[in-house]
Amino acid sequence: MNPDALRAAAEARYPAFIARLAELVAVDSGSRQVAGLHQVATLLSGYAENAGLSVRRHPVTGPDGEPLGDAVVARMRGTGTRRILLAAHLDTVFPAGTAQARPFTVDTTTGRAHGPGVSDDKGGLLAGLAAVEVLAATGSLSCGELILIATPDEEIGSIGSRELLTGLATGADAVLCLECARDNGDLVTARKGVADIEIDLIGRAAHAGIEPERGANAALAAAHLTVALQQLNGSAPDLTVNVGVLRAGTRPNVVAERAHLVVDLRAADPAVFDAALAEISTLARLPVVTGVAGSMRIVAPAPPWSGGAGTDRLLLAAERVGAALGLTVTHAATGGCADANLLAANGAPVLDGLGPVGGGDHGPDEWLDLSSVVPRVALLAGLIEVVAAS
Numbered sequence: 001m002n003p004d005a006l007r008a009a010a011e012a013r014y015p016a017f018i019a020r021l022a023e024l025v026a027v028d029s030g031s032r033q034v035a036g037l038h039q040v041a042t043l044l045s046g047y048a049e050n051a052g053l054s055v056r057r058h059p060v061t062g063p064d065g066e067p068l069g070d071a072v073v074a075r076m077r078g079t080g081t082r083r084i085l086l087a088a089h090l091d092t093v094f095p096a097g098t099a100q101a102r103p104f105t106v107d108t109t110t111g112r113a114h115g116p117g118v119s120d121d122k123g124g125l126l127a128g129l130a131a132v133e134v135l136a137a138t139g140s141l142s143c144g145e146l147i148l149i150a151t152p153d154e155e156i157g158s159i160g161s162r163e164l165l166t167g168l169a170t171g172a173d174a175v176l177c178l179e180c181a182r183d184n185g186d187l188v189t190a191r192k193g194v195a196d197i198e199i200d201l202i203g204r205a206a207h208a209g210i211e212p213e214r215g216a217n218a219a220l221a222a223a224h225l226t227v228a229l230q231q232l233n234g235s236a237p238d239l240t241v242n243v244g245v246l247r248a249g250t251r252p253n254v255v256a257e258r259a260h261l262v263v264d265l266r267a268a269d270p271a272v273f274d275a276a277l278a279e280i281s282t283l284a285r286l287p288v289v290t291g292v293a294g295s296m297r298i299v300a301p302a303p304p305w306s307g308g309a310g311t312d313r314l315l316l317a318a319e320r321v322g323a324a325l326g327l328t329v330t331h332a333a334t335g336g337c338a339d340a341n342l343l344a345a346n347g348a349p350v351l352d353g354l355g356p357v358g359g360g361d362h363g364p365d366e367w368l369d370l371s372s373v374v375p376r377v378a379l380l381a382g383l384i385e386v387v388a389a390s
Contacts, residue, residue, distance in 0.1 A: 001385050002138070003324045003378070009134040010377040017130050017373055018106075018113075020047055024122040025104040025115035031091040031156045037069030040090050044125070044150055048074035051133050053148070060152055060160035068160045069152030073168070076132060078141040082388045085147045085168050085348075086132075087339050088125035088178040088355075089154035092117035093362050102364065112367040123368040124178035124355025125150055130373075131380040140381070143173075143388035154339055157196070157300025162342055169348040174314060174387045177340045177352035180368065181376065182332060183359030187318060188352035189311050190333035191341050192238065193273040193304035197263040199225070199284045201248075203292040205257035215255025216291025219248035222259035224288045229263055232276060238268040239276055240335070266335055270304050277301075302341040307333075310349025314387070318351065321382035327375050354380050 023043055029036040045055045053074040060068045069090065092098075094116040104115035113123075128148055135141045149168055151161040158165060169175055181187060201222055206215030232241040242264040249256030263280065267273040277298065284294040315331055322329035331353075344350040357372035 001140070001321065001324065001382050003382065005138045006134060006378040006381050007325065007374065009137045010130065010374045010381065012137070013130045013133055013377065014374055017126055018370070020126050021113065021118065021122060022104045024126070025118050026099055028094070028096045028099045029091055029117065030094050030096065031153055032068060033096055034067050034069050036096070037090055037152045041070045041072050041150070041152070044072050044090070045074075047129055048072070048148065051129065052076060052136060053132065058164055062160050071152060071161055071164055072150045074148045076136070076141065076146045078143040078146060078388065080142045080388050081144040082173040083145045083147070083171065084143050084384055084387060085149065085172045085175045085343070086128040086178060087149050087165070087175060087343060088128055089121045089151045089339065090125070091152050091155045092120065093155050106370065111369065111371050113370055114365070114367050116366065118368045119180045119358025119366050120361040121154070121179055121355070123358055124180045127355045127373065127377050127380060128178040130377045131384060134377060134381040135384060140385050142385060146384065151339065157302065158339055158342060159300050165339060165342055166346060169343045170346060172348050175343045175348045175350045176314075176354050176380065176383065177338065177343065177350060178355045179338050179340070179352050180355035180358035181353045181372070182334070183357065184330070185357050185372070186330050186332040186353060187315065188334055188340070189315055189331045190268065190307040191305045191337055191352070192266040192268045192335045193270065193302055193341060194337035195265045195277065195301035196299040197265055197280055198297045198299060199261040199263065199294060201225070201259040201292050201294050203257050203289065204255070206255040208253045208255050212255055217255050217289055218259040218292050219256035221289040221292040221294070222246060222248050222261060225261065225283060225294070228283050229280065232279065236267070236272040236276070239272055240266045241276065241280070266337070268304050268306065268333065270306070273304055302337050303345050305341040305344040305350065311351055314349055314351035314383070317386045317390070318379065318383050321386055322379055325375060325378055325382065327379055329379070354383070
């Protein structure tokens with residue numbers, strides 16, 4: 001590995017990185033915004049083909065057959081035997097019109113870029129492509145195959161991309177995830193597992209003034225259940241449970257026949273995660289209010305990713321590459337879930353947070369530190385080179 005050559009090649013790619021970032025951020029590509037997702041997939045495909053990668057687009061559909069956009073899979077052969085996967089996503093969390101209302105800008109005072117998806121994950125995605133270009137330019141593509149995948153549905157739990165992700169991760173020597181580094185520069189070495197849990201409570205409607213005793217109040221059952229669920233917080237280490245959605249009833253003079261809850265469950269330990277799912281299932285079905293029955297559906301669960309020996313090896317390699325580049329590499333676990341959870345589930349060694357430094361994800365102040373782009377692209381390229389040679 002030649003640190004000076006990597007940094008020089010990364011600096012040479014910086015103008016293209018900025019131009020591409022502006023193009024991608026200018027397109028609304030929220031999850032399920034299929035037209036915009038097709039547009040950013042087309043732009044990425046063009047960038048990758050121009051860089052010499054072979055590109056294939058995979059249509060992605062949800063469990064009900066709903067079109068979700070295309071996943072882009074770009075490949076480049078190298079001179080060695082190792083297979084390395086770079087993983088990113090095309091979708092954002094923002095509604096249509098956000099790109100026009102809050103366009104791409106660069107604050108020259110802070111050196112930060114702003115705009116929807118600038119950090120999560122368009123900046124990380126483009127850093128991955130830039131790293132591939134750096135390796136090609138320096139003649140350092142010593143892996144057997146380098147694969148870049150960008151999915152259209154990560155922000156909704158990769159509900160249509162899971163099989164594709166699992167297939168690409170199977171047998172990979174390393175999976176390097178391109179979510180941006182934490183706002184302090186940390187790489188990510190562990191993520192909590194997450195599940196969205198939908199609970200429906202069905203009671204019996206009745207006139208609230210004339211014969212309330214004939215009803216079975218689903219709203220009352222939902223209130224009891226909400227308290228019980230919230231009390232699970234802190235019952236095990238790193239367990240969080242949040243009732244984020246609660247709807248019940250139709251009119252004040254009608255005993256509520258139905259209630260609907262959506263619960264966010266997160267845990268760092270797989271045993272705690274599974275036990276919490278079982279406990280929530282029990283609570284949802286308890287007959288707290290006579291005549292009200294509950295049912296539960298788990299949506300897009302992602303198991304905890306707790307790091308492990310493979311992650312430790314990748315982190316050590318990243319620290320050594322960083323030292324050669326004059327960059328201090330730090331790391332952290334996070335409560336946020338990402339495709340890293342799914343990619344690690346079948347045993348692939350995974351390291352995340354390898355995009356540039358960013359923050360404010362999912363909010364109006366999302367930012368990307370442009371001064372971090374060149375060193376982080378060089379770090380990623382160097383890491384790929386070291387893993388390929390190991």
